Amino acid sequence: MIYLDAASTAPTSKMVQNAIIDVLSDNWGNVSGAHQVSARAKNMLEEDREKMAQLIEAKSENIVFTSGATEALNIVLQGFARKNPRSKIFYSAIEHDAVFKTIEYLSESNIDTVKIAVDSNSIYKRDFLNDINEGDLVCIMPVNNETGVINDVIGLAEQVHERKGLVLFDAVQSIYSFDPIELISQCDFAIYSGHKLGAPHGVGMLYVRDRKKIDQLTFGGSQEWEVRPGTTPAFLIHALRIVFEDVIANRNVLSEQMKKIKKYAIEKINVELPFVSIRCSEVKTSNHIISLEIYPIESQMLVAMLSNKGICISKGSACASGASTPSRVLLEMGIEKQKALSTIRLSFLPDTTEQDIDMAINEIKQCVDMLSAKVVASNEK
Numbered sequence: 213m214i215y216l217d218a219a220s221t222a223p224t225s226k227m228v229q230n231a232i233i234d235v236l237s238d239n240w241g242n243v244s245g246a247h248q249v250s251a252r253a254k255n256m257l258e259e260d261r262e263k264m265a266q267l268i269e270a271k272s273e274n275i276v277f278t279s280g281a282t283e284a285l286n287i288v289l290q291g292f293a294r295k296n297p298r299s300k301i302f303y304s305a306i307e308h309d310a311v312f313k314t315i316e317y318l319s320e321s322n323i324d325t326v327k328i329a330v331d332s333n334s335i336y337k338r339d340f341l342n343d344i345n346e347g348d349l350v351c352i353m354p355v356n357n358e359t360g361v362i363n364d365v366i367g368l369a370e371q372v373h374e375r376k377g378l379v380l381f382d383a384v385q386s387i388y389s390f391d392p393i394e395l396i397s398q399c400d401f402a403i404y405s406g407h408k409l410g411a412p413h414g415v416g417m418l419y420v421r422d423r424k425k426i427d428q429l430t431f432g433g434s435q436e437w438e439v440r441p442g443t444t445p446a447f448l449i450h451a452l453r454i455v456f457e458d459v460i461a462n463r464n465v466l467s468e469q470m471k472k473i474k475k476y477a478i479e480k481i482n483v484e485l486p487f488v489s490i491r492c493s494e495v496k497t498s499n500h501i502i503s504l505e506i507y508p509i510e511s512q513m514l515v516a517m518l519s520n521k522g523i524c525i526s527k528g529s530a531c532a533s534g535a536s537t538p539s540r541v542l543l544e545m546g547i548e549k550q551k552a553l554s555t556i557r558l559s560f561l562p563d564t565t566e567q568d569i570d571m572a573i574n575e576i577k578q579c580v581d582m583l584s585a586k587v588v589a590s591n592e593k
């Protein structure tokens with residue numbers, strides 16, 4: 213099996229699995245209890261929080277553990293809207309559904325939401341900056357999950373702050389492109405998801421500079437500063453800390469490995485798949501994502517065929533992979549519907565090899581040949 217869908221989720225290493233088993237065996241207490249079993253679990257949790265904070269040069273009280281990025285984005289967007297119903301929320305046209313659908317809900321609830329337009333390479337247009345008033349929130353992503361495009365969010369954040377706005381970064385895909393310390397220093401809220409980095413599903417980190425800027429969304433216990441009440445999954449948070457620490461320590465090396473693999477893949481694609489165009493190739497993209505247009509082949513069929521051959525890729529966002537509707541993000545970039553439906557995403561792990569690429573491209577070529585023959589036959593009917 214060849215896995216080229218790392219932007220959707222990354223596998224957990226044996227080291228992480230063993231660490232989780234150890235915690236579940238020896239340190240399984242409820243962190244909120246009053247006895248020694250709980251105290252041990254609580255110590256581990258607070259050590260993990262402290263370490264995560266150090267890694268991004270923040271304080272422990274800035275760190276809220278959540279079930280993942282979707283929950284964290286909802287906590288910030290909805291929490292901000294509750295607290296500041298008269299402020300505007302700006303959001304980019306290429307945001308993940310976790311933002312987009314929350315914004316849809318908030319607009320229906322009479323919150324003033326403003327879409328930030330993008331150009332054909334999914335680079336943010338900056339005219340929205342003039343409309344920011346003090347206290348408005350701007351939600352942008354450093355790296356897009358479908359195209360891999362890198363936006364200059366640091367420069368944008370500076371301009372938003374000059375206008376006294378607040379900045380939320382969906383940093384889920386950004387770890388190999390932006391130093392988290394730099395990102396965190398330039399924003400008011402930032403979000404990372406564990407399962408993109410090799411922790412299990414169900415854990416994420418929300419950085420909050422000032423908790424007073426958002427209202428509480430769910431109610432219950434006093435865990436996670438009451439920003440995210442509910443019994444804390446200390447074993448998942450421990451796994452998140454392990455992968456985050458590892459990725460930060462080795463960011464440059466891992467990113468370089470993926471850069472080489474991406475360069476190799478692009479050269480190979482240009483030679484072996486000359487009918488394919490690489491999206492957004494004129495702008496900076498993350499080393500772990502390539503978006504390909506394979507028009508007139510429909511990606512849904514291709515992804516299914518490749519899966520049967522043991523090659524795992526995606527059409528774009530995993531959350532929308534089952535859908536036969538074109539990607540909202542690609543349409544926002546001005547791509548025609550049929551071409552948007554002819555898009556595949558290859559995304560790499562740090563240990564993806566040239567052999568993986570060779571095999572995947574070989575299979576893509578064969579499947580595309582078969583599907584092209586079908587397209588020709590159906591056009592001749």
Ligand code: PLP
Pocket residue numbers: 219220279280281282283308310353356357382384385405406407416529530531
């Ligand atoms: N934001 C981006 C950019 C993503 O890529 C994803 C996952 O695909 C999410 C948010 C949602 O993450 P989670 O699965 O942790 O809720």
